[in-house]
Amino acid sequence: MTAFDARPTAAGPLAGSTARQRVAVIGGGASGVLTAINLLVRSDDPALEVVVHEASGILGRGVAYGTNDQRHLLNVRARHMSAFPDAPSDLLDWALRTGRSSDPQGFLPRADFSIYLQDRLADVADDRLRVQAGRVQDIVPTADGFEVVTERSRSIATDVVLCHGNQPPRPLEVDGEELPDAPWHVANPWELSRLRALPADASVLVVGTGLTAVDTVITLLEDSAERSVTMVSRGGRLPKAHVGQAHTAWVTKVPEGPLTADLLAEAVAEECRAAAERGVGWRAVVDGLRPATQDIWRRLPYDERVRFLEVHAREWEVRRHRMAPEVALRLQRYRYEGRLAVRAGSLAAVEDHGQRCRVVTDPPAPPYDVEAIVNCTGPLSDVRRSADPLLRSLLARGTAAPDRLALGLDVTDDGQLVGADGRVVQDCHVVGPPRKGALWESTAIPEIRAQAAQVAAAVVERTSRRSLAD
16 A cells, blocks of 8 residues: 555444544545654554545545646745655755655645655655545544544544645635626636636636736636636736745744834834844844744734734735746746736626626726636635535534634644634644644645654654553
């Protein structure tokens, strides 16, 4: 068995035995794979069983790395993307051995990072690892642990780690009504087959200007020189670009004492001015905040977090999550050629014309016809509106609760799930994007790998204690 083969754990009404050490990892993207790796590496207990539940049965992809377009690049330099914080050159060593670019300053294709994760899991996989295909519908606490209910089976686990990643984007709406399921409506931007099937001379409206929208534009415009794209978002702001080489390091100072969103923004602006006087760019200031970002978020009171989201979040996002230089140059060329326009605005009206549609945007502009509208608005920002059957079940029962901002799930500082009654759900942890409300920075590999290691260590410690007790 390879690390990414789907193989059922068992069959029957309650599949499998009540294995004392069965850990169910829910989700097989980067968060799930890194968690599984850490579990297997940290324990040599033959009674440990790690079951990764992944809807597709293929591990390591997820939303971020599931693309098959080699022109979609990572937005973090290769030297920062190792799966292991204590082995920073691991990705570079792997890239060299497999004939890929091992430039530490470079930006590898997203699809290559998926293969890297698969290879790293295969390196540590043994007969304690199982991969179960099928979407998890529910996780029900029981006296013995948890009943994991999938589309096809039921099984018992002693521990659960939720690694379900980012939610799909919120459905596009006009006047409170969702866009219809029409040939011109691409609700999922990662359906690359839909994008590639568009006419060679298609005009396309991309709603959103973030990194997913950028990848969508590259697929559309690189595949045909006759296509044109309009990108529209409320701010009309593209992500900033990385510079060609890594910049000078900068230790960004953070104000002491009570902190507000406005005070934080002014402090960062002041740091940028101070850095500029010394010939250091703003990118160094933003990167200098990274080690402290989660602590800063915890220091902000609830009302100030709301203020940050309403006023400052987009300014932070376009600077924090930057484009690879090669990607930025592609977009610059498209705009110079007149094939790409980036505008501030939103959908005001959409008329269905069969294979195409007529669009009106706000602020008012002349209507225009497009062959497709692509939803690139980014992950759903309110977990209460999720269509994921697992999240809906957990929230409805109260096994899980939204964080106060509803960006993700309520968790403790060390990632334990908190139920609607305010109590910790024993033996259930969360890794990755669902912790965004608690940590803010919880979507990039450097943060996720640290969470995976921390949670795996806690789970292994508990399973070891239970094994000794029995």
